[in-house]
Amino acid sequence: MKKMVSLACVMALAVSMMAGCSSKSEETKAAETTADTVAETTAETAGESAAAGDSGKLIMATEAGFAPYEYTEDGETVVGVDVDIANEIAKAMGKELEIQNMTFDGALLAVQQGVVDFAAAGISVTPDRQEEMDFTIEYATSKQVVVVKKDAGKIGSVDDVKEGTVVGVQMGTTGDFYCTDDLGCEVKQFSKYAEAALELKNDKLDCIVMDSLPAEQLVAANDDLEILDGELFTDKYAIAVKKGNTELLDQINEVLQQLIDEGKIDEYTINHTTK
Amino acid sequence: MIDVKHLDKVFGDNHVLKDLNEHIEQGEKVVIVGPSGSGKSTFLRCLNLMEKPTSGHIVFEGKDITEAKSKEVNQIRQKMGMVFQHFNLFPHLSIKDNITLAPVKLKIMTKEEADKKAMELLKRVGLEDKADAYPAQLSGGQKQRIAIVRSLAMNPEVMLFDEPTSALDPEMVGEVLDLMKQLADDGMTMVVVTHEMGFAREVASRVMFMADGYILEQNTPEEFFGNPQNDRLKDFLSKVL
Amino acid sequence: MGNWLISAWERFEKAFLVSDRYVAYLNGFKTTLIISLFAVLLGVAVGLILAIIKYTANHVEKNIILTLLNWIANIYIGIIRGTPVYVQLLIIYFIIFAKMNTSPIVAAVLCFGINSSAYVAEIIRAGIEAVDAGQMEAGRSLGLGWGQTMVSIIMPQAIKNILPALGNEFIVLVKETAIVGTIAVRDVTKAAQNVGAITYDLLPPLLITAAMYLVVVIILTKLLSMFERRLAQSDRR
Numbered sequence: 001m002k003k004m005v006s007l008a009c010v011m012a013l014a015v016s017m018m019a020g021c022s023s024k025s026e027e028t029k030a031a032e033t034t035a036d037t038v039a040e041t042t043a044e045t046a047g048e049s050a051a052a053g054d055s056g057k058l059i060m061a062t063e064a065g066f067a068p069y070e071y072t073e074d075g076e077t078v079v080g081v082d083v084d085i086a087n088e089i090a091k092a093m094g095k096e097l098e099i100q101n102m103t104f105d106g107a108l109l110a111v112q113q114g115v116v117d118f119a120a121a122g123i124s125v126t127p128d129r130q131e132e133m134d135f136t137i138e139y140a141t142s143k144q145v146v147v148v149k150k151d152a153g154k155i156g157s158v159d160d161v162k163e164g165t166v167v168g169v170q171m172g173t174t175g176d177f178y179c180t181d182d183l184g185c186e187v188k189q190f191s192k193y194a195e196a197a198l199e200l201k202n203d204k205l206d207c208i209v210m211d212s213l214p215a216e217q218l219v220a221a222n223d224d225l226e227i228l229d230g231e232l233f234t235d236k237y238a239i240a241v242k243k244g245n246t247e248l249l250d251q252i253n254e255v256l257q258q259l260i261d262e263g264k265i266d267e268y269t270i271n272h273t274t275k
Numbered sequence: 276m277i278d279v280k281h282l283d284k285v286f287g288d289n290h291v292l293k294d295l296n297e298h299i300e301q302g303e304k305v306v307i308v309g310p311s312g313s314g315k316s317t318f319l320r321c322l323n324l325m326e327k328p329t330s331g332h333i334v335f336e337g338k339d340i341t342e343a344k345s346k347e348v349n350q351i352r353q354k355m356g357m358v359f360q361h362f363n364l365f366p367h368l369s370i371k372d373n374i375t376l377a378p379v380k381l382k383i384m385t386k387e388e389a390d391k392k393a394m395e396l397l398k399r400v401g402l403e404d405k406a407d408a409y410p411a412q413l414s415g416g417q418k419q420r421i422a423i424v425r426s427l428a429m430n431p432e433v434m435l436f437d438e439p440t441s442a443l444d445p446e447m448v449g450e451v452l453d454l455m456k457q458l459a460d461d462g463m464t465m466v467v468v469t470h471e472m473g474f475a476r477e478v479a480s481r482v483m484f485m486a487d488g489y490i491l492e493q494n495t496p497e498e499f500f501g502n503p504q505n506d507r508l509k510d511f512l513s514k515v516l
Numbered sequence: 517m518g519n520w521l522i523s524a525w526e527r528f529e530k531a532f533l534v535s536d537r538y539v540a541y542l543n544g545f546k547t548t549l550i551i552s553l554f555a556v557l558l559g560v561a562v563g564l565i566l567a568i569i570k571y572t573a574n575h576v577e578k579n580i581i582l583t584l585l586n587w588i589a590n591i592y593i594g595i596i597r598g599t600p601v602y603v604q605l606l607i608i609y610f611i612i613f614a615k616m617n618t619s620p621i622v623a624a625v626l627c628f629g630i631n632s633s634a635y636v637a638e639i640i641r642a643g644i645e646a647v648d649a650g651q652m653e654a655g656r657s658l659g660l661g662w663g664q665t666m667v668s669i670i671m672p673q674a675i676k677n678i679l680p681a682l683g684n685e686f687i688v689l690v691k692e693t694a695i696v697g698t699i700a701v702r703d704v705t706k707a708a709q710n711v712g713a714i715t716y717d718l719l720p721p722l723l724i725t726a727a728m729y730l731v732v733v734i735i736l737t738k739l740l741s742m743f744e745r746r747l748a749q750s751d752r753r
Contacts, residue, residue, distance in 0.1 A: 073535045074537055075541065102697070106698060106700075113610050194713045194715075349659045352658065356657075367676075376660075376669075
């Protein structure tokens with residue numbers, strides 16, 4: 001009996017030792033020396049950013065299924081245009097960036113609730129969203145395009161997307177709302193565009209409505225899908241922070257403006273698009 | 276030593292013990308017999324408050340213990356040993372530890388003293404080679420003898436036996452009854468619920484017949500078995516003897 | 517046939533080997549195991565308290581405090597068992613811990629620990645009840661107190677009943693935790709989703725992940741039954 005208990009304890013110890021050896025773990029990297037000094041200077045200007053103020057970490061929410069803005073190459077590290085921007089923001093603030101990769105609508109909820117400091121996930125600015133969160137200046141423009149299966153014949157042009165069309169979208173995106181509310185389509189919501197792509201290939205969808213750059217990545221990986229000419233509508237992206245967090249907002253805007261002026265955003269976009 | 280006054284016990288709708296009055300002297304060997312459901316076990320279990328009387332009083336060594344608080348009850352039980360039909364040895368402990376657990380935990384003896392006492396008792400019943408064995412390795416008769424020894428280790432003043440041989444294979448009944456006989460000869464006060472009429476005849480100072488919650492007759496063994504008065508008892512004896 | 521094999525291999529390569537993606541799965545599985553382990557431990561800690569409350573409420577004389585505690589325990593268990601763990605996860609992460617700087621892994625452990633506790637409470641309570649009533653009688657008849665008898669006599673025997681069921685709970689958790697990706701925990705299922713998102717080929721990563729779960733569950737189940745047999749043996753010694 002005692003032997004069994006000690007065996008169980010040894011196994012538990014072994015597992016936790018394995019945990020300690022895990023090298024790549026952004027979420028568990030401890031905030032170190034810089035954090036303390038930074039924490040003191042930013043503590044007075046705490047405002048709504050309870051999350052950031054204390055620990056010297058800057059937490060970003062995103063959904064890593066949206067190349068070139070956020071995606072993973074190795075299955076765990078999030079990279080992309082939004083990540084490059086976020087790194088610059090963190091550097092400017094002297095904090096360590098922590099990326100939390102969840103669902104898109106989860107990311108919006110997280111920033112609203114203050115679970116994270118900001119959300120950078122190719123988020124389009126809309127009046128509805130502006131009621132729930134504060135947006136930075138816009139840093140990218142995105143066309144919303146229509147992706148179809150080649151030779152499927154159902155949707156010939158952007159204008160064919162109308163009431164009753166079976167459209168795949170990512171949950172909580174402007175494409176989702178536009179198709180549901182404005183067009184009255186039969187909308188199927190997915191967590192990841194890759195899932196929608198599979199459905200489209202299986203003829204369960206007439207089309208997908210999504211942003212153009214990720215759409216290009218999508219059709220590049222799927223020979224049997226194509227993007228129709230033209231656009232459904234246009235979006236502008238901004239980074240979202242919790243409502244009222246003007247201090248963080250100003251800091252991010254400063255960095256964004258600089259990056260835009262220096263042409264860095266375009267540079268990042270090119271980096272993450274050419275393979 | 277033990278006084279029972281107007282003892283009543285009700286289980287739900289079942290009136291199991293009806294206004295019992297009894298007196299058990301030191302050194303007595305009271306054997307209780309009767310049909311199933313007569314309340315014999317319940318009566319026995321009321322003596323050490325394993326069952327709480329619905330009404331009435333149990334007086335032990337001059338003190339009314341019916342409403343005793345649990346701490347007091349624990350202390351009283353140290354003086355009253357109980358042996359169960361199904362032995363109830365502790366399967367996760369060795370035989371020696373079974374015997375020494377209570378004395379040591381209750382700080383009556385040190386571990387060394389308890390070990391010594393346990394070995395003495397085991398020797399007395401010829402089971403000292405089983406000291407480090409586990410209950411699962413013993414036969415029924417051995418287990419019950421160990422159970423008796425376990426109670427004896429607490430130096431009780433009275434031993435209560437609840438059908439101690441009813442769950443034993445016939446060939447093992449004898450070894451247990453022999454041990455009980457020895458205890459009786461050594462002067463232990465005993466209250467025994469049993470179906471073993473031979474034991475009652477040989478060992479009892481008094482045999483008590485219970486049925487339907489009443490004590491219908493009690494007498495010395497000779498009178499009880501030789502000259503039963505109560506009709507129910509006569510009927511019972513005709514069936515079991 | 518040959519073409520199919522080649523393309524299947526290529527798909528597997530993309531899902532597992534390119535860019536060292538297999539590391540993501542392995543790290544993810546480590547996280548899965550860690551969350552499951554700590555959730556079980558938390559579940560046992562809280563479940564034990566609940567089990568003791570429920571057991572004593574049924575076996576000891578009534579008193580106000582115990583009745584109240586039992587009532588609270590039942591409500592807690594009722595709510596936890598009556599709501600989906602996915603919803604509990606969302607509530608814990610997005611609402612309860614919104615203002616605090618909680619790491620998602622901690623939130624996940626808390627969520628599954630709390631969820632587990634409601635089931636572990638029953639496992640422990642049942643394990644205690646399964647010990648023969650005669651054991652308590654024997655202990656009490658020797659003069660041992662209720663608490664002493666529980667600790668020295670009942671619990672050691674109850675543990676033999678409880679441990680296998682706990683081991684099973686751990687195995688169940690390993691599978692249940694697959695949803696923690698929603699709150700940004702990088703477990704193995706999340707790794708599969710990440711890879712699928714970049715390859716646009718969902719099947720291979722999901723199959724790989726399913727296979728990993730399957731292998732681990734089979735191994736753990738085997739270990740558990742070996743353990744159970746050892747326990748049973750010690751009873752027959």
